[in-house]
Amino acid sequence: GENVEQHPSTLSVQEGDSAVIKCTYSDSASNYFPWYKQELGKRPQLIIDIRSNVGEKKDQRIAVTLNKTAKHFSLHITETQPEDSAVYFCASNYGGSQGNLIFGKGTKLSVKP
């Protein structure tokens, strides 16, 4: 079945540094790649997503890149702040547009002031 590998599982950075989280997927039909942020004790919330017809998307301090050939996509957070501390999940839609989301196991990001 579909598997989404996410690395690293934990990431600690100094405030102001950049953070990068990487994911790989296996289903060639996948065409949608969202990223969710889950703060401690709270629900996951979508922070950014990218579709397969786009290579990069940016929203203020966060950006996502996609390499369809290599089946890789990454989340980039610049100028990290303590409030960025959370668990981040990548996902891809297994089976394409009518499929369902498969999530990576998450990356716990800690931003130290």
Next chain:
Amino acid sequence: DSGVTQTPKHLITATGQRVTLRCSPRSGDLSVYWYQQSLDQGLQFLIQYYNGEERAKGNILERFSAQQFPDLHSELNLSSLELGDSALYFCASSVDGASYNEQFFGPGTRLTVL
């Protein structure tokens, strides 16, 4: 607040018992998803309903079942509970069944099986 509600917030029960988790989607959303979140397994997709019909199934055990009612609320039934079923169960909803639409998560139900 995502607009998705889940009840109860916490549930403590014993092995072998049966429980029902309830979810109300955002107003206007037709699709409901159920996820299980364990400490080391991230978010595991269980099942999806769209407008009352089962749309997709993930790693859902045979002891688990779900349904979506005409008013679009959904229930997840967990039976013959085992210690390993202890987890946070999230419901999410989206406007339709397409996988590229944002899913809005509820606050979750924390199930503890003793």
